[in-house]
Amino acid sequence: MRHALVFLGLSRPPFLGSSLWGLGGVFSAFVIPRMNRSAAPGSSSISCFLGDLAMSATPIDSFVHVYARIGEALTAWSSVEDLVCTVFMCAISPRNHHAAQAAFFEVVSFDSKLSACDTAISIALKDHQTHLATWEAISRSLRKRKNIRNKLAHAQVLAHKDKPGARLFPYYSITEHEIPEWNGGWTPQNIATFIQDFIDIRNDLTAFIVQLRTDLDMWPTDWRPSA
Numbered sequence: 001m002r003h004a005l006v007f008l009g010l011s012r013p014p015f016l017g018s019s020l021w022g023l024g025g026v027f028s029a030f031v032i033p034r035m036n037r038s039a040a041p042g043s044s045s046i047s048c049f050l051g052d053l054a055m056s057a058t059p060i061d062s063f064v065h066v067y068a069r070i071g072e073a074l075t076a077w078s079s080v081e082d083l084v085c086t087v088f089m090c091a092i093s094p095r096n097h098h099a100a101q102a103a104f105f106e107v108v109s110f111d112s113k114l115s116a117c118d119t120a121i122s123i124a125l126k127d128h129q130t131h132l133a134t135w136e137a138i139s140r141s142l143r144k145r146k147n148i149r150n151k152l153a154h155a156q157v158l159a160h161k162d163k164p165g166a167r168l169f170p171y172y173s174i175t176e177h178e179i180p181e182w183n184g185g186w187t188p189q190n191i192a193t194f195i196q197d198f199i200d201i202r203n204d205l206t207a208f209i210v211q212l213r214t215d216l217d218m219w220p221t222d223w224r225p226s227a
Helices: 043-050 060-092 097-106 110-124 129-153 179-184 188-216
Strands: 002-008 028-034 155-159 166-170
Touching (some): 060 129, 060 155, 129 166
């Protein structure tokens, strides 16, 4: 009797009982027995591709810990995007910040949001090179951290038969052929370092927004105190 990895959209299908752990991000993985017979189309390629990634006796708490870290990281990143929007609004100093905010978030990709902010800031700060240099450094840092955010958001949480605990395996590792990362995965400790990175850039953004307001009086008109 052999085993195959099967992917479902349920973390624990009710008809399978409590002995099988849910493992996936968007999907879930668990092992079911397969009788010795001709493999279904595609099943052998799945087993070969996943290699050592398989079901283990990893406790469910280990998976929950990874999911919790992912949630912390993505929540921290969400606040980063909110602050980039605030920088954008400071740059254009709108009369109605709701309109500017809505236009900013109508843009789907973060790359495009950041490019719009780069353009607005470069025009608004053309006579303030020190502040512009500060923004350019922040923007470069944001672009690097965006790649980490994407890997966190597009991944699976799986158990590896040769490594302790559940780990996050980014899909980007497949498309970019990053074999060592795919084989090793990210532990909760790895994800914790990304959370701190996101918090650090959030603090940098907050400090920059304070500079725009206090040094240059750049602020949405309807956020100013009433006369």
